[in-house]
Amino acid sequence: MTGLTPRVFVDFDGTITKADVGNMFFRKFGNEEESLKAVEKWKDGSLSGAGLLIKEAAFVKVTREEAMGFAKSCEIDGSFKTFLSFCTANEIGVTILSDGLDFYITEILKSNGISGIPFYSNHTRFETTRIEIELPHESDCTKCANCKGYQILTQTGPDDVIVYVGNGYSDRCAVQYADVVFAKDDLLKYCEENNITYYPFDTFDDVLAKFSKITSSGNFRKRHRAELKRREAYLTE
Helix, strand or coil, X not given: CXXXXXXXXXXXXXXXXXXXXXXXXXXXXXXXXXXXXXXXXXXXXXXXXXXXXXXXXXXXXXXXXXXXXXXXXXXXXXXHHHHHHHHHHCCCEXXXXXXXXXXXXXXXXXXXXXXXXXXXXEEEEEECCEEEEECCCCCCCCCCCCCHHHHHHHHCCCCEEEEEEECCHHHHHHHHCCCEEEECHHHHHHHHHCCCCCEECXXXXXXXXXXXXXXXXXXXXXXXXXXXXXXXXXXCC
């Protein structure tokens, strides 16, 4: 062993789940056309992550019971539980970081028999047929309502090797600070375009195959650019 400790952070929508649950929710119970417009504004930087969530939520008409029923119907990558079991057996901490909503994360994990895993997300308050979004983890980041990069910086120490698994646009802040990156879909393209070293994956079977080899060898190393980014962030606080 190198004396360094791996800390695993995992995206939820489209990574643990088979589809982007948040997008599905806002399109099913909100206004699909307005949601798509808001997402484009978010991606071009004219709308913040917090602004996107609040705007999409304003169109939603749903009861708590309908929302929970929707969440129960969403599927996860079945191999995530195998990956989680491996991490538990090896005393490796796993934390879910999401820029989505807590109600569906809680319900999906519960429906799949997953408990005891911490997660950080945005909060949903149900009011009859409306929802209100609360942002308990809001930071200076304008790209995200719950910035995963900020979460990593505040939850890790100098002896942690940061492992990140993700797939999408909201994972970009996280991979700047991650030592080991597993990426697919839009995140994979982003890593390639920005020269961020990554391992491609389709399911958590792929993640586990590579991660178990690194674990068994004890060869945990920090990515130089990521370490410099973390130091830079700490100095500007």
